[in-house]
Amino acid sequence: MSYAVLELDLADLPDRLDVDPRHDGAAILLRVAGRIAGQAILGLPLGDADAPLRDVLLAHADCTAWESWLAWRLGVPDDSPPRGAPVTGTIAICTRDRPDDLATCLEGLMQMAGEAPILVIDNAPRTDESRAVVARHPAVRYVVEPRPGLDNARNRAFAETSTDVVAFIDDDARPDRHWFAQLLAGFADSTVLAVTGLTLASELETEAQIAFQRIGGLSRGFRRREFDAGSCDPFFAWEAGVGANMAVRRSALDLVGPFDPALDAGSASLAGGDFDLFRRIIGHGYRIVYDPQALNWHRHRRTLDELAHQVFSYEAGAFAIVTKTLLKERNPSAATFAARWLRHHFAARLRERRAPALPEREVDYTRLQGRGAASGPGRYLRALRQVRHG
Amino acid sequence: MADPAISIVVPSHNRRDLLAALFAALAAQAPGTPAFEVIVVADGCRDDTVAWLGAQREDFVHRVIETPGRGPAFARNRGAELARGAILLFLDDDVMPSPGLVSAHAAMHRREAGTAVIGPYPPWPHPGEDIFRARIRASWLEHFAALRRPGHRFGFRDLLTGNLSIARSLWREMGGLDEAFARAREDHELGVRLIREGVPIRYCDEAFAWHHEHLTSSLRRAFQRASDEGRSDALLALKHPHLRRSLPVTRTAMVPRRRITRTLLLGRKGAVALRLNPVAIAALRALEKVGSRQRHRRLFNALHSLSYHRAAGEVLGGHWWKIFPDEAPTEPGLRIDLQQGLAAAEAALDRARPASVLVTCGDAEIARLPDVPGYEPWAGRHLRQALLERAKPARLLEALDGRDATTLPKLLEPAAPSFFHTAGFNAFVHENALQWARARNRT
Structure with a gap:
């Protein structure tokens, strides 16, 4: 099972869709006159092969694509938010022993419009290969962060730079041409401490990759949104975006604290470093802007085992954060969140599992989430010890 | 000395420090203003506002008058x-103008006389x-x-006196603000009259x-404010019967289930409930602290x-029937056919x-653009935005493409x-899942 990943502009379409026949379908990012509008998911071969391509795409498109297309046809301008004072930024890639991915990521960054300082943080590397990859790009800075842990690397990125903002991209991702500029443009005023963007699957070649994209993947949708304490429960701050596509204002580290080394990849907590920062930004009364125009492409995990581990990690990370909030911040809202999670989210998952007419599920989300959540507190305490004793 | 081109009127109540900041911002208006x-x-x-003002020496002329605390309209x-x-x-005294504010207002009036100009703040x-703060x-x-959108249709709620300019002659013709609306909605009430008289509103x-x-x-002030708004909305409904369909207070007046509640609220129980407001505010804080957002809301x-309706009920003396709205007209004022082109x-x-x-x-039928009292009549510049918000998407696309609805493939509907x-x-997440399910059913 595989899907082609394509990008098409509704205002400038080819005559026909050219897809390798080995694919079972196509996941298509739709633009309207350059602007990112939505997506269409097509099963192939198409039932009505003679229909004009635009009709086919619109028939499979989401509502945001329809809205953008109609707005463009009507000549209604985009609802572009006011821009604030310009900010300076650095692009940081936190990597660990994935030289091939890193090379692809750097190639992508080189093809981006405009220039930006780029910094590679090599996190506790076991080999010299990443250093060699970076050496091929003289303009890119290379720093080794010996303490393992993604959040250590993220904090190091701030320590190594002096720009207003640091934009993070994963080593297994590549940016759209305007990714960085769009992220920077989102910092409308000093209360916006983070801007996040849209992350889509760069390939859908395996069952696991398709399964992940089908439940949303790393995407948070095609609508721009602003998150603050009024519109978002801090414990749902993960809805604001992902660490693979985010820019954080330097002042955030002073105002709400740095990334927590006891969280995310490389720590026993496995995940949650980005979510935890977003939670604190919203909890302290500041804002996060999610702008889907800031696009990058991420290569999802290829095997079902890796997907299962990811699902497990997300829940473990979330409950590590619950533990942190209760123990270190003495904030009772974490208990409310945990109770609600059990009563609503997990109960719904259990019901779903028992329902006979179930769309097929490649991994057992219910079991993985349950186990992940249960292991979260213990993992956080272990991660704390790791941080303390190195 | 020649008369100045513009008179800036700032009502203030015990906010000397904010006034000082405002004066500094006015002194820093761009050259050419x-x-x-x-x-x-x-x-x-009751603070030292008046004394402080007396001591100010700025480039612009300023004058002070004292009023006995009868509210901003007066x-x-x-x-x-x-x-x-x-x-x-x-x-307003808590509004800090940018250096270009005064000249921007003046330029709008030069370009088009006889308008009311609102600026963003x-x-x-x-x-x-x-x-609460984040939601506000x-x-x-x-x-x-919304005001910034080119196709925005202005309504009486857009007329806010925090940053508003209007020709003095027009102001006099309209009779200024209605002082019965002492603490709230005096600007909305002016908006109703301006729109009814066909005065163009510009952003x-x-x-x-x-x-x-x-x-x-x-x-704490939010509930006081709700009470002021309830009082003013009831007055508004009495003064401008045509407006009633647009006011929340008349919508509640029409719901039979709530009549009992309203009767209760007017009596002693309502007064007790209001006195418990400090307790309620503490409860709100507690709910927020434990993360119980729905209960908080x-x-x-x-x-x-409660505050809003109790105040409205006081104005009406419990006679809610006085503000029952008229039926909305069902026959459209105009029919337009998109086949003639946009x-x-x-x-x-x-x-x-x-x-x-x-x-x-x-x-x-593509769309209905409704009759909402208190809004300016529909104009050409509203059409495209309104279609985008109100039309059935597939029908609208057919109309724009000039295709005949009867010959279209069934395919042409959003997923x-x-x-x-x-x-x-x-x-x-739901839409994404539906899109994937649909694609996979096809294969």
């Missing part, structure tokens, strides 16, 4: 009576420490984002100011509604300026039509 005077109406000030009217400029510019960037800020930002993005509302609004809305449809709207419109394409204009992560 037309001459202006500032009239501060110290309304029942204060603005007295200030306007003193004005000598041809244009009146009303600023979004909240000063300040972290919202609690849910978000609603202000949304308000000004000017350059007349920008920051609103330091974080210094002047609070949870429900309690807040209940308290807000430009022709817009021209037809500009000629007729109807209260409501039925948009068709041949025999098929999941229920998610139009629906924000939120859950909407995305």
Whole structure:
């Protein structure tokens, strides 16, 4: 099972869709006159092969694509938010022993419009290969962060730079041409401490990759949104975006604290470093802007085992954060969140599992989430010890 | 000395420090700004506002009058009576103008005389420490984002006196603000009259100011404010019967289930409930602390509604029937057919300026543009935005493509039509899942 990943502009379409026949379908990012509008998911071969391509795409498109297309046809301008004072930024890639991915990521960054300082943080590397990859790009800075842990690397990125903002991209991702500029443009005023963007699957070649994209993947949708304490429960701050596509204002580290080394990849907590920062930004009364125009492409995990581990990690990370909030911040809202999670989210998952007419599920989300959540507190305490004793 | 071109009227109540900041911002207006005077109406000030003003020596002329604390409507009217400029510019004392604000207002009036010009004053960037503050800020930002849209249809709620300019002659013709609306909605009431008289309302993005509302609004004041608004909305419904369908107070008046509640609220129980407000505010804080956001929202809305309706009921003396609204007219004021083209449809709207419109394409109905009292009549510039918001998407696309609805393939419908204009992560996840399910069913 595989899907082609394509990008098409509704205002400038080819005559026909050219897809390798080995694919079972196509996941298509739709633009309207350059602007990112939505997506269409097509099963192939198409039932009505003679229909004009635009009709086919619109028939499979989401509502945001329809809205953008109609707005463009009507000549209604985009609802572009006011821009604030310009900010300076650095692009940081936190990597660990994935030289091939890193090379692809750097190639992508080189093809981006405009220039930006780029910094590679090599996190506790076991080999010299990443250093060699970076050496091929003289303009890119290379720093080794010996303490393992993604959040250590993220904090190091701030320590190594002096720009207003640091934009993070994963080593297994590549940016759209305007990714960085769009992220920077989102910092409308000093209360916006983070801007996040849209992350889509760069390939859908395996069952696991398709399964992940089908439940949303790393995407948070095609609508721009602003998150603050009024519109978002801090414990749902993960809805604001992902660490693979985010820019954080330097002042955030002073105002709400740095990334927590006891969280995310490389720590026993496995995940949650980005979510935890977003939670604190919203909890302290500041804002996060999610702008889907800031696009990058991420290569999802290829095997079902890796997907299962990811699902497990997300829940473990979330409950590590619950533990942190209760123990270190003495904030009772974490208990409310945990109770609600059990009563609503997990109960719904259990019901779903028992329902006979179930769309097929490649991994057992219910079991993985349950186990992940249960292991979260213990993992956080272990991660704390790791941080303390190195 | 020649009369200044613009008279800036600022009512103020015990806010000397904010006034000082405002004076500094006015002194820093860009070079080339037309001459202006500032009239501060110290309304029942008990701090040293008046003495401080007396000691100020600025480049612009400023005058102070004192009023006995009868509210901003009374204060603005007295200030306007003193004005000598041809244009009146009303600023609130917690509004900090950008350097281009005064000249931007003046330029709009030069370009088009006889208009009312509103400028944006979004909240000063300040972290919202609690849910209430964050929501207030978000609603202000949304308000000004809507005004900025080119196809925005102005309504009486858009007329805010925090950053508004109007020709002095027009102000006098309209009779200024109605002082019966002492503490709230006096600006909305003026908006109703301006729109009814057909005065064009213009939005000017350059007349920008920051609103330091974080210094002047609070949870405690929110319920006082709700009470002032309830009183004023009831007055508004009495004074302008045509407006009733647009007011929340008359909508509640029509719901039979709530009549009992209202009767209870008017009596002693209501008074007791209001006296418990400090307790309720503490409860709100506690709910927020334990992260019980839904209960927080429900309690807040209940308290807000209590204050609002109790005050409205006092004005009406319990006779809610006095403000029962009329039936909405069912027959559209104008029918336009998109087959004639968008430009022709817009021209037809500009000629007729109807209260409501039925948009068709041949025999098929595309959209209904409703008659909402208190809003300016439909005009050509509203059409495209309104179609985008109200039309059935597939029908609209057919109309724009000039295709015949009967010959279209069934294919041409969005994958999941229920998610139009629906924000939120859950909407995305559901729609995404539906799109994938649909694609896989096809293979």
